[in-house]
Amino acid sequence: MSITSAAPCKAQATEQLRQALLKDGNAEYEGNIVTLLPSAREKYADMFAFIEKAERYVHLEYFIFHDDSIGTALLNLLRRKVEEGLEVRLIVDAYGNYKAEKPMRVSKLDSIRSMGIDIRLFDPIRFPWLPNMLHRDHRKIVVVDGKVAYTGGMNIADYYMKGTERTGQWRDMQVRLEGPVVAEFESIFANIWKHVTGEVLDSLKYAGQPIIGDVPLSVVNREPGQLSKRMRRAFVSALDAAQREVRIVNPYPTNTRSVRRALKRTLRRGVRLQIMVSASMDNRLTPEVVAIEMKKLMKRGAEIYYYEGGFHHTKVMMVDDELCTIGTANFDGRSLRYDYEVNIFAFSPEVTKRLNDIFDLDLEHSFLLTPESFKKHFSLKRRVTGRVFQPIKGLL
Numbered sequence: 001m002s003i004t005s006a007a008p009c010k011a012q013a014t015e016q017l018r019q020a021l022l023k024d025g026n027a028e029y030e031g032n033i034v035t036l037l038p039s040a041r042e043k044y045a046d047m048f049a050f051i052e053k054a055e056r057y058v059h060l061e062y063f064i065f066h067d068d069s070i071g072t073a074l075l076n077l078l079r080r081k082v083e084e085g086l087e088v089r090l091i092v093d094a095y096g097n098y099k100a101e102k103p104m105r106v107s108k109l110d111s112i113r114s115m116g117i118d119i120r121l122f123d124p125i126r127f128p129w130l131p132n133m134l135h136r137d138h139r140k141i142v143v144v145d146g147k148v149a150y151t152g153g154m155n156i157a158d159y160y161m162k163g164t165e166r167t168g169q170w171r172d173m174q175v176r177l178e179g180p181v182v183a184e185f186e187s188i189f190a191n192i193w194k195h196v197t198g199e200v201l202d203s204l205k206y207a208g209q210p211i212i213g214d215v216p217l218s219v220v221n222r223e224p225g226q227l228s229k230r231m232r233r234a235f236v237s238a239l240d241a242a243q244r245e246v247r248i249v250n251p252y253p254t255n256t257r258s259v260r261r262a263l264k265r266t267l268r269r270g271v272r273l274q275i276m277v278s279a280s281m282d283n284r285l286t287p288e289v290v291a292i293e294m295k296k297l298m299k300r301g302a303e304i305y306y307y308e309g310g311f312h313h314t315k316v317m318m319v320d321d322e323l324c325t326i327g328t329a330n331f332d333g334r335s336l337r338y339d340y341e342v343n344i345f346a347f348s349p350e351v352t353k354r355l356n357d358i359f360d361l362d363l364e365h366s367f368l369l370t371p372e373s374f375k376k377h378f379s380l381k382r383r384v385t386g387r388v389f390q391p392i393k394g395l396l
Contacts, residue, residue, distance in 0.1 A: 074183025169310030
């Protein structure tokens with residue numbers, strides 16, 4: 001679904017957040033086209049189609065890239081593009097690959113390189129291990145010919161389409177971007193490529209042709225160092241700009257101190273706050289820690305919904321029906337303190353409405369957290385576990 005808006009919105013929350021993001025050094029791009037891809041089948045079909053039409057290059061950056069059917073299909077497509085004379089570069093986070101259910105082994109990496117695909121692992125795990133565990137590349141970016149860019153929460157893995165026995169079906173959100181904003185994603189990829197390989201990519205060679213739409217976008221790129229606080233400041237600014245309503249979908253909202261304070265300020269102003277999390281998750285400790293965090297917000301007046309239709313891995317926030325953010329960052333300490341992340345902020349009532357419509361549909365498969373439902377769904381053992389691990393929630 002492609003979305004444009006007639007003109008940049010001048011509502012209060014939009015203008016307040018735009019100014020805050022610009023002040024913090026985040027670039028804004030006018031005249032973009034945004035296409036929401038709310039399922040893995042839509043994302044993969046759309047992305048494969050654009051890669052099939054690629055004429056110059058394809059750049060990919062993923063946290064997890066499974067050695068399974070969808071991964072194999074994508075690699076075969078990329079191999080064919082290499083045979084046509086295109087340049088294909090692929091970065092996969094080494095830890096993400098290591099922890100994956102179906103990781104790419106050394107023999108697989110060698111096979112991929114033999115296809116002509118320049119694949120690199122970001123920050124390979126080496127002794128003493130701990131320093132490598134902190135700053136991981138959690139971004140998911142694809143840039144094709146400098147014309148289109150993809151980002152969102154989806155990695156490359158079959159379970160996005162088939163689900164898993166533990167979590168059921170996976171839900172996530174991906175977005176295709178066209179227009180001036182694509183250059184920012186190419187720059188983000190070029191910077192991480194230089195960090196990994198030492199090679200400087202020619203910015204003119206990988207520039208795209210102009211495509212004009214109507215959606216103004218800001219890109220927030222989080223990296224360790226000078227950009228380390230940008231994502232959390234962007235989330236805080238969005239919450240502080242809200243006047244009427246905030247809706248959040250995020251799989252791991254354990255929150256950082258600054259985000260937690262912003263959520264409390266939002267509630268104190270009388271803003272309606274709705275947060276949707278998953279009843280099932282893909283790890284063992286986080287659900288209990290999230291439950292304690294959500295109970296605290298519930299007691300302050302937030303509406304907390306637990307989605308029971310599978311694992312909701314989506315990372316979006318909608319503010320006042322005016323603006324929204326979509327990207328890779330979770331509302332947790334890993335994303336906001338350590339990992340490489342990227343989110344777009346779209347100043348568009350049309351894009352925001354589409355996300356709100358999806359939120360409303362998901363409410364039909366969710367239950368509202370109340371004191372009674374909290375006790376029903378979280379046993380005493382789980383509640384104690386959540387409180388015990390609260391102090392280290394920033395590392396989960």
